[in-house]
Amino acid sequence: MRWIKGIAVVAALLCLWQAMAASGFVSRVFLPSPIAASQALLNGLTHGNLGLLTLNTIEHMTYGWLLACLIGIGLGSLIGISSTLRAWLMPTLEVLRPLPASSMVPVFIGLFGFTPNMVLAVIAFGSLWPVLLATIHGFASIEPRLNEVGRMLRLSRAAFIWKIGLPNALPDALAGMRLALTVALILAIVGEMLTSQQGLGRAILFAARSFRSADLFAGVMLLGLIGLCCNALLAAVERRALSWQNHR
Amino acid sequence: MSGKWRGWVVPLVLVSAAEFAMHGVQSYALAAPSAAASAFAELAADGTLWRATFETLGSALAGVVLGGGLGLVLGLWLGLSRTVADAASLSVELLRPIPSVAMIPIALLAFGFGWRLEIAIIAFACLWPMLVLTKSAVAQVEPRLFEVAQVLRLTPMSSVLKLIIPAALPRIFVAFRLCVGVALVVAVTVEIAANPQGLGYSMILAQQTLHPENLFAMLAWTGLLGWSIGAGLLSLQRRLFAHYGGLQ
Numbered sequence: 286m287r288w289i290k291g292i293a294v295v296a297a298l299l300c301l302w303q304a305m306a307a308s309g310f311v312s313r314v315f316l317p318s319p320i321a322a323s324q325a326l327l328n329g330l331t332h333g334n335l336g337l338l339t340l341n342t343i344e345h346m347t348y349g350w351l352l353a354c355l356i357g358i359g360l361g362s363l364i365g366i367s368s369t370l371r372a373w374l375m376p377t378l379e380v381l382r383p384l385p386a387s388s389m390v391p392v393f394i395g396l397f398g399f400t401p402n403m404v405l406a407v408i409a410f411g412s413l414w415p416v417l418l419a420t421i422h423g424f425a426s427i428e429p430r431l432n433e434v435g436r437m438l439r440l441s442r443a444a445f446i447w448k449i450g451l452p453n454a455l456p457d458a459l460a461g462m463r464l465a466l467t468v469a470l471i472l473a474i475v476g477e478m479l480t481s482q483q484g485l486g487r488a489i490l491f492a493a494r495s496f497r498s499a500d501l502f503a504g505v506m507l508l509g510l511i512g513l514c515c516n517a518l519l520a521a522v523e524r525r526a527l528s529w530q531n532h533r
Numbered sequence: 534m535s536g537k538w539r540g541w542v543v544p545l546v547l548v549s550a551a552e553f554a555m556h557g558v559q560s561y562a563l564a565a566p567s568a569a570a571s572a573f574a575e576l577a578a579d580g581t582l583w584r585a586t587f588e589t590l591g592s593a594l595a596g597v598v599l600g601g602g603l604g605l606v607l608g609l610w611l612g613l614s615r616t617v618a619d620a621a622s623l624s625v626e627l628l629r630p631i632p633s634v635a636m637i638p639i640a641l642l643a644f645g646f647g648w649r650l651e652i653a654i655i656a657f658a659c660l661w662p663m664l665v666l667t668k669s670a671v672a673q674v675e676p677r678l679f680e681v682a683q684v685l686r687l688t689p690m691s692s693v694l695k696l697i698i699p700a701a702l703p704r705i706f707v708a709f710r711l712c713v714g715v716a717l718v719v720a721v722t723v724e725i726a727a728n729p730q731g732l733g734y735s736m737i738l739a740q741q742t743l744h745p746e747n748l749f750a751m752l753a754w755t756g757l758l759g760w761s762i763g764a765g766l767l768s769l770q771r772r773l774f775a776h777y778g779g780l781q
Binding site for chain 1: 539540541542543544561562563616619620621622623624626627628630631632633634635636637638639641642643714717718721722725726727732733736737739740745748749752755756759760762763
């Protein structure tokens with residue numbers, strides 16, 4: 286019943302969109318009808334290169350995100366495990382955290398030029414913060430008694446990180462990784478808009494410049510779909526990886 | 534408390550190291566901190582800095598008011614009525630994952646460059662967190678308050694204004710704080726990617742005209758601005774809702 290209502294509302298919104306586009310109430314130059322947009326989407330996927338562009342964007346996003354996850358969890362473990370390092374570094378990290386990731390774009394353009402590496406660096410740098418800070422938080426909130434257990438068992442620092450620290454930080458780290466993937470998608474689009482990298486970001490900007498609004502909406506729909514799928518995928522991974530938590 | 538000085542060591546060491554490394558080096562990508570500081574004084578003196586700050590903060594504020602306001606109203610509506618929430622949830626879940634920057638080309642077609650482009654994107658980005666968090670804030674209001682409203686025979690309007698909003702206000706303020714952070718990040722991102730105004734554009738311009746000292750001055754200012762607005766809102770929240778526990 287809930288689903289039927291939800292689908293009915295979506296259908297009603299689509300009808301409203303169609304009516305608005307057909308009546309010319311909003312100029313067709315920037316509002317194509319939903320039928321035209323979905324035709325452009327199907328056409329682009331079957332005859333055009335829309336599928337390839339989607340893969341390009343996913344590729345940029347994933348590489349940057351993976352790099353950010355590796356660095357974030359590695360550095361986060363090292364900083365989080367030591368209360369000394371935390372005291373020295375956390376104030377700096379807290380001040381840097383609200384800096385918009387995209388504001389590093391001009392710096393990286395200066396360093397790398399308009400290259401694929403620049404886009405990778407921007408995505409990795411931007412999505413690093415959520416993972417890094419969440420991992421540090423996860424390590425910092427280890428139950429003190431587990432530290433004593435580690436000492437009793439004479440665990441080496443590496444073994445302590447691997448056997449007690451990381452499982453303990455996993456819920457936080459996964460939440461950070463989910464946020465980081467959203468950031469990575471946004472920065473991949475920005476990177477493609479600024480450089481000549483192939484991808485949906487560049488494609489929708491070009492579609493807008495040449496007033497191909499149906500293609501533009503098709504691209505935006507695909508980007509929304511990428512966001513939806515990524516979120517659902519990581520939510521499923523989180524549920525799977527953290528299912529042990531519910532048995533406590 | 535005695536360990537507070539430690540937080541200052543790392544930034545000071547980094548800044549001095551950068552100063553030392555850049556001493557006498559001619560670079561089009563990087564600048565010495567002292568050069569950035571004197572560039573900052575110049576930009577502040579000739580008014581460039583203040584105009585860019587005004588443009589960025591102005592659009593961020595307008596976007597928060599528009600998008601956050603709409604999100605607040607919709608969130609209250611969805612939170613109060615189960616039927617509406619069931620009907621709207623699918624549409625919200627489909628629209629929410631669209632990355633805000635993907636809307637840039639659409640807004641560009643509709644509004645052209647300028648304030649309206651930026652405000653529209655920021656409003657879109659702020660709408661969703663406000664909607665979702667307000668909805669859950671209303672859902673967590675003590676159920677007995679609804680009974681109180683019935684006993685007092687309050688009209689729906691006055692029960693929302695007199696009971697529900699005050700009860701949900703601490704959580705709504707958290708959502709507002711989140712929206713302000715999102716708005717600043719999105720404002721700078723839109724300026725970097727497309728819109729020729731504000732702090733983001735002045736950074737891109739500084740890079741393109743090979744003035745790294747201006748770029749780093751603007752970058753530090755942007756970071757400082759984001760950090761102090763966030764810290765200010767957090768302390769305001771602690772002061773306003775000190776009686777209210779369990780809020781992060």
